[in-house]
Amino acid sequence: MTAVPEPISDLQLEGITKRCPGVLACDGISLQVRRGEVLALVGENGAGKTTLMNIIMGLYRPDSGSIRVNGEEVHFRAPGDAYARGIGMVHQHFMLVPNMTVAENLALGLKNLHHFLRLDLKGAAQKIREVSERYELPVNPDAYIWQLSVGEQQRVELVKTLCLGARLLILDEPTSALTPQETDDLIERLQRMASELAIIFISHKLNEVKALSDRVSILRHGAVVFNGQTANHEPAELAALMTGHEVTLPRNEGSGLQGEPLLTVKKLCVRGDRGNLALDGLDLELREGEVLGLAGVSGNGQRELADALAGLRPVESGEIRFNGRDLANRSPREIIDAGMGYVPEDRQTEGIVPSFSIKDNLILKDFAAKQFSRWSFLARKAIDRNAEVLKEQFDIRCPGTSTAAGSLSGGNIQKVILAREISRGPKALVAVYPTRGIDMGAQEFIHSQLLERRREGIGIVLISEELEEVMNLSDRIAVIYKGRILKVLPAVEATRERLGILMAGLVDPDPPPAADAPSIPAAGAAHE
Amino acid sequence: MNMGVGIYNVLCLAVPFSVAILVAALGENFNQRAGVFNLGCDGIMCMGAFLGFMLPYSVKTGALAPYGNLLGLACAMAVGAAFGLLFALVTVTFRASQGIAGIGLQMLGWGLSGTLFRHFVGGVTGVEGIASMPIPGLSKIPFLGGVLFSHNPLAYVAFLLVPASWFLLYKTPWGLKVRAVGTHPRAADTMGIRVDRTRYQALMLGGAMAGLAGAYLSLCQAKMFSDDLVAGRGFIAVALVYFGRWSPLGILGGALLFSIAQSFQLSMQVWGIKFPYEFAVMLPYVLVIVVLALARKARQLGPTDLGKPYNREMRF
Numbered sequence: 098m099t100a101v102p103e104p105i106s107d108l109q110l111e112g113i114t115k116r117c118p119g120v121l122a123c124d125g126i127s128l129q130v131r132r133g134e135v136l137a138l139v140g141e142n143g144a145g146k147t148t149l150m151n152i153i154m155g156l157y158r159p160d161s162g163s164i165r166v167n168g169e170e171v172h173f174r175a176p177g178d179a180y181a182r183g184i185g186m187v188h189q190h191f192m193l194v195p196n197m198t199v200a201e202n203l204a205l206g207l208k209n210l211h212h213f214l215r216l217d218l219k220g221a222a223q224k225i226r227e228v229s230e231r232y233e234l235p236v237n238p239d240a241y242i243w244q245l246s247v248g249e250q251q252r253v254e255l256v257k258t259l260c261l262g263a264r265l266l267i268l269d270e271p272t273s274a275l276t277p278q279e280t281d282d283l284i285e286r287l288q289r290m291a292s293e294l295a296i297i298f299i300s301h302k303l304n305e306v307k308a309l310s311d312r313v314s315i316l317r318h319g320a321v322v323f324n325g326q327t328a329n330h331e332p333a334e335l336a337a338l339m340t341g342h343e344v345t346l347p348r349n350e351g352s353g354l355q356g357e358p359l360l361t362v363k364k365l366c367v368r369g370d371r372g373n374l375a376l377d378g379l380d381l382e383l384r385e386g387e388v389l390g391l392a393g394v395s396g397n398g399q400r401e402l403a404d405a406l407a408g409l410r411p412v413e414s415g416e417i418r419f420n421g422r423d424l425a426n427r428s429p430r431e432i433i434d435a436g437m438g439y440v441p442e443d444r445q446t447e448g449i450v451p452s453f454s455i456k457d458n459l460i461l462k463d464f465a466a467k468q469f470s471r472w473s474f475l476a477r478k479a480i481d482r483n484a485e486v487l488k489e490q491f492d493i494r495c496p497g498t499s500t501a502a503g504s505l506s507g508g509n510i511q512k513v514i515l516a517r518e519i520s521r522g523p524k525a526l527v528a529v530y531p532t533r534g535i536d537m538g539a540q541e542f543i544h545s546q547l548l549e550r551r552r553e554g555i556g557i558v559l560i561s562e563e564l565e566e567v568m569n570l571s572d573r574i575a576v577i578y579k580g581r582i583l584k585v586l587p588a589v590e591a592t593r594e595r596l597g598i599l600m601a602g603l604v605d606p607d608p609p610p611a612a613d614a615p616s617i618p619a620a621g622a623a624h625e
Numbered sequence: 626m627n628m629g630v631g632i633y634n635v636l637c638l639a640v641p642f643s644v645a646i647l648v649a650a651l652g653e654n655f656n657q658r659a660g661v662f663n664l665g666c667d668g669i670m671c672m673g674a675f676l677g678f679m680l681p682y683s684v685k686t687g688a689l690a691p692y693g694n695l696l697g698l699a700c701a702m703a704v705g706a707a708f709g710l711l712f713a714l715v716t717v718t719f720r721a722s723q724g725i726a727g728i729g730l731q732m733l734g735w736g737l738s739g740t741l742f743r744h745f746v747g748g749v750t751g752v753e754g755i756a757s758m759p760i761p762g763l764s765k766i767p768f769l770g771g772v773l774f775s776h777n778p779l780a781y782v783a784f785l786l787v788p789a790s791w792f793l794l795y796k797t798p799w800g801l802k803v804r805a806v807g808t809h810p811r812a813a814d815t816m817g818i819r820v821d822r823t824r825y826q827a828l829m830l831g832g833a834m835a836g837l838a839g840a841y842l843s844l845c846q847a848k849m850f851s852d853d854l855v856a857g858r859g860f861i862a863v864a865l866v867y868f869g870r871w872s873p874l875g876i877l878g879g880a881l882l883f884s885i886a887q888s889f890q891l892s893m894q895v896w897g898i899k900f901p902y903e904f905a906v907m908l909p910y911v912l913v914i915v916v917l918a919l920a921r922k923a924r925q926l927g928p929t930d931l932g933k934p935y936n937r938e939m940r941f
Contacts, residue, residue, distance in 0.1 A: 177817045192812035194805045195929070204798075205805055206816035211798035 105183035105265050106132040113162035122148040124319040135296045137310035141536035142506045145319040146299050150267050154179045185263025187254045189270045193242045200238040228259045248279035265295040273534050276394050303332040340538045347545045348569045356385035359556040365415035367401045375401040377580035383556040390571030391560045398580040399560045403529045407439045408432040438523030448514040451503025456484030458502045459517050491516040508539025525556040578602045635888050636772045642884035644783045645838045649862035650876045651790045652834025659827035660807035660930045664727025666835045667859020668734020669708045673701035673839025675738035678850035681752050705836020709829040717824045720934035739852040754848035777845040791873040807928030810935040820935050871927045886912050
């Protein structure tokens with residue numbers, strides 16, 4: 098282990114300023130974290146959170162300002178320097194080599210295990226066992242990373258960071274890839290670890306911030322706009338500070354305007370990537386003018402259902418009746434022409450062509466339509482006009498419509514996709530995780546767009562892991578479990594607890610439990 | 626014709642055939658494990674073959690004559706490492722496309738060795754080369770003795786390189802670094818591993834081994850040099866790495882399969898079997914293509930960042 102002068106008990110940032118080309122990424126930021134404390138760092142995408150953390154880790158050098166550890170000023174040049182003073186970071190995208198074991202991944206960073214022609218993997222495994230026992234983070238040192246679930250990999254990252262000697266943990270959006278269950282589990286573990294460590298928790302999910310942190314600092318446009326005790330402030334208040342305006346996520350008021358059945362899925366069987374039956378006789382009905390929420394732990398067939406509905410995955414048996422036609426095993430083109438809109442799960446690679454301009458991405462499905470093509474040539478003027486109109490209408494924030502779509506933030510990419518799908522005037526829309534990893538402002542916009550389309554009579558299938566989102570937007574909620582719909586219930590009858598139990602595949606506890614049932618984080622107690 | 630004798634002859638011939646592609650492929654494996662595929666392997670082999678021949682040829686009459694062969698091997702490895710360094714500069718530091726740079730390196734090595742040979746030597750000339758060295762005792766074992774223990778010293782070295790490179794990859798800190806930078810360079814970077822430096826080292830080692838493989842061809846197998854001595858073996862070596870799924874043992878299997886097919890087709894001509902020899906010559910190559918096409922694609926354990934330059938500043 099690197100010699101630590103004394104365990105880190107206090108980190109202080111003063112007036113950190115960092116100018117990146119064209120923007121002031123950090124504008125005189127001052128923060129402090131002490132041992133035994135969880136500081137939540139909250140802000141929209143692009144507010145400067147990650148830049149600030151990279152400065153702490155020694156990946157970037159600040160233009161001005163100072164960093165003090167235990168009152169002593171430090172200058173880090175590389176992550177190794179930060180680790181030497183007990184500061185470690187868990188990156189949003191895991192820094193684990195998939196074809197190596199847990200122990201090998203740790204051994205990469207522990208230079209004292211590197212001997213001439215000999216690698217001390219036993220020492221690494223020993224270290225992992227010690228740390229995982231001490232912090233109650235069960236991890237098998239001999240497992241290969243690719244064999245582990247995302248939640249387990251997250252645990253490996255935590256153990257690895259602790260093994261490297263970190264006693265101040267920076268967690269950059271640690272829950273963004275986790276299922277709700279894994280999230281609850283992680284938060285519970287972090288709560289237990291917090292007494293011995295200092296934690297900086299970066300997130301824009303305010304319920305997690307509320308559940309975990311002692312203090313909260315809000316960043317906007319590179320500056321700290323708020324510091325306070327978490328307990329004294331409501332999520333809505335924090336959201337308003339984060340975005341700079343009141344945020345009220347719109348709700349489905351449920352006017353009961355449901356019309357004729359639009360999409361009927363019967364006994365649908367579809368195979369997953371590994372050849373297993375991911376959908377095993379799924380039945381589903383979507384009516385005009387309703388939002389049907391599909392709740393479930395990811396990996397229960399959501400991806401396969403979305404693929405099958407969009408024509409991207411062969412259907413083994415069963416039918417997908419849409420507007421009177423069976424669309425099972427039809428080509429995507431036929432399905433698009435039949436009036437099905439699709440907001441895919443992976444917006445970067447399936448939703449857009451990242452290297453294409455925004456305006457070209459906006460006509461990806463209609464490039465051959467009359468209005469955008471003349472004798473097989475693209476009608477540039479019409480395409481430009483279309484892009485300008487949609488940019489205004491959907492509030493796509495970009496330097497110009499010729500910008501590469503891949504350079505936009507997640508929220509704006511999603512707006513491009515939504516603009517394309519909605520402007521085609523579909524009869525139904527399948528939206529898969531439409532707000533995953535997207536900040537509050539964009540989320541608010543996307544939700545209100547979906548609800549507006551619902552009022553126009555479009556049927557929407559909303560696949561999401563965020564129970565809040567499903568409950569806010571849906572008329573009815575279908576719970577998917579192991580490739581089948583376990584139950585469909587009206588949204589008004591749904592509670593977090595009832596859905597949580599159904600999502601775990603357990604029997605529905607009719608009638609719904611009392612309204613004063615324990616709130617969000619306690620759901621994690623159900624595991625282990 | 627006795628069946629047993631036939632098999633014996635084919636196997637005895639296959640072992641020396643496999644040496645050059647085996648050594649080159651084990652070297653290429655280090656390159657690919659570090660995330661860089663070097664199509665220039667063939668060109669490096671040409672240079673190695675030329676220098677391996679040139680050194681003993683030019684000191685034939687001088688005081689250094691007894692050390693000619695050793696000098697040849699050393700220079701072949703040195704020039705291989707230098708070519709590896711050049712390739713690293715182009716693909717790692719300047720992040721050029723690896724495929725194009727590799728083809729360029731192949732043409733450079735092939736053309737340069739041929740030109741230098743014509744300039745300094747000219748016609749067909751032989752060298753004494755390195756003689757076979759049957760291992761006393763072991764080479765007397767019936768059947769196995771002839772197949773395994775009656776070869777050139779470099780052949781034994783080549784087969785020892787299989788466990789050696791396995792050990793280097795899986796049991797040493799350097800091997801750990803190589804595997805990490807080839808699969809998830811950013812993770813390696815955050816753990817304090819110098820990605821570029823590790824790739825440079827791997828490319829130089831791979832180059833040196835390709836140079837050695839070339840020198841084997843000129844010094845031990847043909848005992849002469851010509852333009853078409855290497856004859857695309859460098860490309861076979863690259864294919865063998867995929868074939869063996871980045872495992873030294875798998876590469877050994879592939880090298881043996883290819884060289885058995887090679888010696889079988891030669892034997893077929895010797896036995897006078899009525900078969901158009903043009904097709905017989907194709908046999909080993911066709912076999913490699915067929916096996917590559919049918920092999921299960923298991924990239925799970927391979928270097929997933931193969932072919933991609935690493936740039937710390939690039940976002941995801």
